[in-house]
Amino acid sequence: MATLNVNGKDLQVSGSDDMPILWALRDELNMTGTKYGCGMALCGACTVLLDGAPIRSCVTPMSVAKGKKITTIEAVHTSKAGKAVQMAWRELDVVQCGYCQSGQMLAATALLTSNPHPTDADIDAAMSGNVCRCATYTRIRAAIHEAGKTL
Amino acid sequence: MSLNSKFLKLLRPGRSPVHARSRIEIVNMETDLKRRRFLQGAGGLTLGVGLSPLLKTQRALAAGKAEAFAPNAFLRIGTDGTVTVISKHLEMGQGAYTGLATLAAEELDADWSRVKVEGAPANTKVYANLAFGAQGTGGSTAIANSFEQMRRAGATARAMLVAAAADKWKVPADSITVSNGIVSHAASGRKAGFGELAQAAAKLPAPKDVKLKTPDQYKLIGKQKLARRDTAGKTDGSAIYTQDIKLPGMLVAVAAHPPKFGAKLKSFDAAKAKAIPGVVAIVPFEGTEHSMAGVAVLAKNTWVARQGRDALQVQWDESRAYGKGSEQIFAQYREALKQPGLTARKDGDIAQGLAQPAKLIEAEYSVPYLAHAAMEPMNCLVKLGNGECEVWNGEQWQTVDQFNIAKLLGISPEKVKLNQLYAGGSFGRRANPRSDYLLEAVQIAVGAQKQGLKVPVKLVWTREDDMRGGYYRPAFLHQMKLALDAQGKPRALHVRMAGQSIIKGIGFDALIKDGVDITSVEGMANLPYAIPNLQVELHTPEDVGVPVQWFRSVGSTQNGFAGEGIIDEAAVAAGRDPVAFRRELLTKHPRHAGVLDLAAAKAEWDKPLAAGPAGTKRGRGVAVHEAFGSFVAQVAEVTVQADGSYKVDRIVCAVDCGIAVNPDVIRAQMEGGIGYGLSLALSGAITVKDGVVEQSNFHDYTVLRMNQMPKIEVHIVPSNANPTGVGEPGTPPTAPAVVNALFQATGKRIRTLPIGDKVV
Numbered sequence: 001m002a003t004l005n006v007n008g009k010d011l012q013v014s015g016s017d018d019m020p021i022l023w024a025l026r027d028e029l030n031m032t033g034t035k036y037g038c039g040m041a042l043c044g045a046c047t048v049l050l051d052g053a054p055i056r057s058c059v060t061p062m063s064v065a066k067g068k069k070i071t072t073i074e075a076v077h078t079s080k081a082g083k084a085v086q087m088a089w090r091e092l093d094v095v096q097c098g099y100c101q102s103g104q105m106l107a108a109t110a111l112l113t114s115n116p117h118p119t120d121a122d123i124d125a126a127m128s129g130n131v132c133r134c135a136t137y138t139r140i141r142a143a144i145h146e147a148g149k150t151l
Numbered sequence: 152m153s154l155n156s157k158f159l160k161l162l163r164p165g166r167s168p169v170h171a172r173s174r175i176e177i178v179n180m181e182t183d184l185k186r187r188r189f190l191q192g193a194g195g196l197t198l199g200v201g202l203s204p205l206l207k208t209q210r211a212l213a214a215g216k217a218e219a220f221a222p223n224a225f226l227r228i229g230t231d232g233t234v235t236v237i238s239k240h241l242e243m244g245q246g247a248y249t250g251l252a253t254l255a256a257e258e259l260d261a262d263w264s265r266v267k268v269e270g271a272p273a274n275t276k277v278y279a280n281l282a283f284g285a286q287g288t289g290g291s292t293a294i295a296n297s298f299e300q301m302r303r304a305g306a307t308a309r310a311m312l313v314a315a316a317a318d319k320w321k322v323p324a325d326s327i328t329v330s331n332g333i334v335s336h337a338a339s340g341r342k343a344g345f346g347e348l349a350q351a352a353a354k355l356p357a358p359k360d361v362k363l364k365t366p367d368q369y370k371l372i373g374k375q376k377l378a379r380r381d382t383a384g385k386t387d388g389s390a391i392y393t394q395d396i397k398l399p400g401m402l403v404a405v406a407a408h409p410p411k412f413g414a415k416l417k418s419f420d421a422a423k424a425k426a427i428p429g430v431v432a433i434v435p436f437e438g439t440e441h442s443m444a445g446v447a448v449l450a451k452n453t454w455v456a457r458q459g460r461d462a463l464q465v466q467w468d469e470s471r472a473y474g475k476g477s478e479q480i481f482a483q484y485r486e487a488l489k490q491p492g493l494t495a496r497k498d499g500d501i502a503q504g505l506a507q508p509a510k511l512i513e514a515e516y517s518v519p520y521l522a523h524a525a526m527e528p529m530n531c532l533v534k535l536g537n538g539e540c541e542v543w544n545g546e547q548w549q550t551v552d553q554f555n556i557a558k559l560l561g562i563s564p565e566k567v568k569l570n571q572l573y574a575g576g577s578f579g580r581r582a583n584p585r586s587d588y589l590l591e592a593v594q595i596a597v598g599a600q601k602q603g604l605k606v607p608v609k610l611v612w613t614r615e616d617d618m619r620g621g622y623y624r625p626a627f628l629h630q631m632k633l634a635l636d637a638q639g640k641p642r643a644l645h646v647r648m649a650g651q652s653i654i655k656g657i658g659f660d661a662l663i664k665d666g667v668d669i670t671s672v673e674g675m676a677n678l679p680y681a682i683p684n685l686q687v688e689l690h691t692p693e694d695v696g697v698p699v700q701w702f703r704s705v706g707s708t709q710n711g712f713a714g715e716g717i718i719d720e721a722a723v724a725a726g727r728d729p730v731a732f733r734r735e736l737l738t739k740h741p742r743h744a745g746v747l748d749l750a751a752a753k754a755e756w757d758k759p760l761a762a763g764p765a766g767t768k769r770g771r772g773v774a775v776h777e778a779f780g781s782f783v784a785q786v787a788e789v790t791v792q793a794d795g796s797y798k799v800d801r802i803v804c805a806v807d808c809g810i811a812v813n814p815d816v817i818r819a820q821m822e823g824g825i826g827y828g829l830s831l832a833l834s835g836a837i838t839v840k841d842g843v844v845e846q847s848n849f850h851d852y853t854v855l856r857m858n859q860m861p862k863i864e865v866h867i868v869p870s871n872a873n874p875t876g877v878g879e880p881g882t883p884p885t886a887p888a889v890v891n892a893l894f895q896a897t898g899k900r901i902r903t904l905p906i907g908d909k910v911v
Contacts, residue, residue: 015429019454027403027452032395033388035575036453037526038614042849045526073388089386093378093815096823097244098385099392099526099575124858131849133526133576134244135826137860139819 002062006031007075013062021057021065022046025072033073033102037131044130047103048072054110056129071109073102081112081151088147096134104130108144116151118144224277225304226255228312232332232346234261236301239271239278239286240293241547242381243525243574243581244823245878246816247293249379251301253813254294257371258305258363261345262332268380270571273549285550289582289701291779291876294812298874299363306361308352315351316343366810366871375814381573392573393530396543398607401532402431404595405456405611406447407463411472411842412621412696416444416465423462424448429455433463434598439559441585441698443620447595449604453611473696474842477626480695481517484628484649492647492688493665495672504643504684508634510724515630516713516902520623520837522852523702527575528617531592534607535600539566540593545574547582555586556593578703578827583622584657587698588612618852619844623837624702625651625671627709631717634684639725641736643684644717646675650709651699652691666691670701674710674778674883679743680718680736697839703827704879707778711883712890715774716902719891729773729891730756737775742807745868746784747775749805753866754786763790769800770896774884780875781808782868785825787861787888791896795909799829799861799889804881806865809872817877818865824881825863830855832886834905 002017003010004024013024025031025048034057037045041056048057049071050064076082085108088094095101104127111118111126118126123141132140227235236255240247248268256266271278275286281296283289309329316334317324320341328335335342371377384390409415421433431449438444448459505511532543540556546569553564560567574581592610599608612620627650634643652668662669667689669676676687702708722732730751737744751757751773763769768791775784785804791797804821811817834853838845846852890901893910901910 015452015454023452023454026395027454030397031388032391032397035392035526036394036528036611038849039457040614040848040850043526043614073386077387086386090378090382093376093382093819095244095379095382095385096246096819097526097574097576098381098390101385102388105386127857129856131526131854131856133524133578133827133830133854134823135829135855135860136819136823137826137855137857138822138863140857141860 004062004065004070005068006070007072007078008069017063018061021048021060021062021070024062025057031072031074035099035102037100043100044103044107045100047106047130049106049110052110052113054107071106073105076105076109079109079113081116081147082109084147084150085109085112085143087150088143092139092143092146094136094139094143096136100130100132104132104140108140108147112144112147112151117148225301226308228308228345228349230346230349232265232344234259234266234345236266236268237271238268239280240297241288241545241571241574241577241581242270243288243545243547243577245293245820246379246813247288248381249377249816250294250813251297252380253371253377254297254301255305257369258302259309260329260331261305263371263377265332266380272571273546273553273567273569275550278549285548287548287550287582289547289579291781291879293876294874295780295876302363303361306363307357310358310361311352311355312345312348314355315348319348319351372810372812373814377813377815379816390573392527392575393532393543393545394527394575394611396532396572396609398532398534401607401609402449402451402599402604403453403456403609403611404434404447404449404592405453405460405613406445406591406595406616407460407465408443408445408616408620409467409469409472411467411469411474412698414444414467414469414472416446417468418466419446420464421446423464424459427455427459427462430459432599432602432604434595434602436591436594436598438594439590442587442590442594445591447598447610449599449608456611457613472842476840476842477519477838480626480839481628483692484690487649487690487692488628488630488647492649492690493667494686495667495676495689496685496687498682498686499643499684501643501645501684501686505632505634505645508642509637510635512633512717512720512724513631514717514720514902515628516716517628518626518709518712518904520626520697520839521702521831521835522618522623522837522846523578523580524618524852524854525574525576525578525580528612528614529580529588529620530609530611531589532607532609533592533596535596535605538562539568541568541570542589543570543572544589545572545577545581547574547577548584551584552586552589556589559590559593579701579705580622583700584654584659587620587622614849615847618847621698622700623697624708625653625699629709629713631713633717633721635721635725639727641680641682641721644678644682646687646713647690648672648675648688648713649690649692651695651697653699653701653705655691655693670706672706672710674707674776675714677777678714679740679777680733681739682736703824704778704882707776707883708831711774711776711778712886712904715776715884715887716890719772719887719894720900723894733773733775742782743775743777746782746805746807747773749866749868750784750786750803753805753864754803756786760788766793767791768896770892770894772888772891772893772895774887774891776880776883778880778883781806781877781880783821783880783884785884785888787885787892789889789892789896791893791910795911797893797910799859801862801864802885802888803864804866805868806877806881807868807870808877808880809870809874811867811870812874814867817867820877821865821881822863824879825885826855826860828882828885829859829889832889832904832906833859834907836905
């Protein structure tokens with residue numbers, strides 16, 4: 001049994017605390033917005049924020065999150081940068097299949113929180129760990145710039 | 152009863168006369184209707200509108216309340232005014248939900264912000280793809296085959312709402328207008344929303360015929376920016392994919408699979424797996440002719456199931472497994488190409504055309520196996536009942552999956568219920584005509600049931616399972632000879648190609664013509680260039696044991712590369728500009744020429760490409776290709792560093808897909824299709840060694856990432872032709888355009904994909 005603080009709430013999770021946060025969220029807490037893509041921190045589909053920093057929840061055990069705050073896609077809109085990201089994603093219709101977009105949006109939120117007006121090079125550096133097989137990269141880039149305008 | 156005779160009256164996906172009057176008849180929809188939530192709630196108008204079924208719909212509507220929510224339903228209007236469009240096509244990112252809703256909402260004059268979309272259940276009679284005669288999504292047909300059907304659905308609903316208002320207000324129907332979801336009578340100033348009229352409209356007979364708008368009357372079709380209907384749920388975590396679905400009592404299955412294709416289970420030791428807390432059951436499964444054998448570990452959560460799977464010790468019987476590798480496969484193809492193949496195209500006299508050329512180009516092109524690698528690895532939830540089977544899946548080919556599952560279980564296809572969910576990508580993988588991962592899930596559920604576990608089972612493939620599980624875009628080898636005459640015009644092109652057939656042996660005979668699998672040669676057998684002597688031959692080896700399947704743009708992925716490569720080589724050999732050279736050979740193909748002209752103009756092809764930084768070389772290349780009735784040209788610009796590393800800087804794309812129903816979705820599909828094409832151009836390869844796939848995850852099957860994405864411009868050719876698809880046709884021109892640009896920059900001709908990190 002472990003306690004995770006997810007989106008501002010302390011939640012009890014059964015299971016060993018070496019279980020990756022991804023599976024705690026998805027299978028134990030029924031928060032399925034965070035996606036499984038590779039299980040090896042290679043694709044970023046599972047990205048959540050841990051105390052505001054993007055992490056790959058598929059390889060991060062619950063034990064690492066002790067005393068820290070997890071933010072998932074379900075609460076992305078609760079921060080100023082996250083809300084701006086969500087609005088821009090919707091305005092530009094970034095999504096196609098959508099499966100990677102939770103991870104993309106949280107990575108973008110972390111970027112914009114620390115750097116509200118990123119250059120294209122900043123976006124490349126922050127976002128290249130997040131794979132999108134629909135290749136929505138053009139719109140992700142545009143949406144990050146667009147969101148930055150409101151910050 | 153073969154699949155072929157029962158379901159597939161298809162000529163060929165994307166080429167069929169999709170607006171042909173359907174033979175489809177309405178059957179008993181009671182089971183499907185029972186499952187519809189709307190029936191349990193407040194009433195409203197459910198419309199069954201289609202082609203021939205109109206009359207039966209009318210009869211059903213008149214028959215009484217239960218049938219008032221009639222068959223062949225593409226549209227529901229709730230008493231709250233919400234318009235729900237039922238999409239017979241899978242939404243896998245390509246925008247089908249938005250597209251089908253646009254068609255219906257256009258004729259309905261609906262308020263777009265009140266339009267929702269739901270995936271249709273499996274029911275071939277009602278929800279068949281009119282291009283296939285079976286229910287399924289593929290061949291870039293969703294908009295093409297639905298163009299009339301969905302507009303009729305909307306127009307019929309509109310007419311019934313108008314009739315209801317006319318009755319209520321006691322005014323002539325033709326004095327009523329509808330706009331943006333509001334029904335109005337100008338003279339009296341009366342207005343009503345759709346919801347207020349829905350129940351009354353449901354009691355009226357459906358009109359036998361309706362008049363559809365002319366293109367100049369369109370308000371939604373062709374609108375530059377019409378918000379996608381699936382964006383909201385995909386940006387707040389609420390969209391549900393197969394990976395996310397959960398039923399009471401459900402167990403998750405993660406399975407051990409053999410490393411070699413065709414291997415069977417010999418023995419296994421599950422002691423360590425059983426010792427893991429949370430592991431509920433161990434279920435061996437024998438596989439089928441087209442799905443893998445294995446051992447599944449069932450647990451309440453995926454992590455535990457996976458740990459259990461990893462703890463299994465399994466011995467495989469590889470006596471009948473395929474044991475060769477990519478190198479041997481290509482050597483086998485090279486040997487085969489020494490002999491004539493089956494003829495896929497024969498114009499003129501190839502021997503005469505190749506005799507005494509002014510210049511002769513001989514070239515060998517090759518492409519490897521490719522994994523679709525959708526972001527959502529394959530998965531499937533199965534619930535077995537008494538003589539029936541219910542499945543939750545991102546369903547791309549309902550009719551075939553129903554048939555294959557029914558055959559495995561010994562039940563009738565109607566007893567296989569399929570619930571539609573979003574697919575996290577597919578690129579063809581979820582339309583496997585052999586239903587591989589679904590059959591695996593069913594076998595595991597059956598095995599669990601035999602152990603007394605009568606629970607729903609969700610099979611979850613790991614990324615490694617997905618990447619090594621087969622069903623790849625087939626590897627292909629092309630050998631070509633192209634002869635130029637003294638004027639530098641191509642006089643002859645002889646193509647011999649070898650690669651596995653996707654469809655041989657499974658009864659899809661309509662896709663095989665004189666022994667030639669037309670999905671193998673599409674994009675080459677219909678090469679548009681005016682070459683008087685043109686011969687295309689195909690070898691289809693049947694002893695290669697790597698499972699293959701269609702992949703975004705199918706045959707055009709290999710044939711677009713080889714065809715646009717050799718024609719570029721010809722332009723260079725002729726000393727001609729690659730655009731002008733192609734243009735002269737396309738005079739009888741105005742739509743190819745149209746996109747080529749537009750892409751060249753927008754890329755400012757007539758001006759020299761701006762130089763790059765000191766020490767770099769820049770180049771520009773072009774390619775044009777038709778796939779699934781849509782025409783795409785692309786101009787790629789590249790910068791090559793002194794060490795041979797390179798970047799694709801920009802791709803200018805022109806597309807002619809007939810009437811542009813959703814321009815923003817078309818742009819998105821071109822952007823995405825190009826990105827998919829870049830993945831296969833730059834780095835995509837599945838290689839096999841001694842029967843074992845060498846790649847396993849995104850570290851060794853590398854795909855395009857943000858830092859590699861070029862700037863993309865998409866230009867749409869204005870057209871009044873019936874719409875054709877955009878999901879696939881953006882992909883084929885990308886690899887050849889990039890290769891042709893790299894040639895211009897470096898003088899090095901690349902004939903083997905992937906290009907790799909450097910041009911050397």
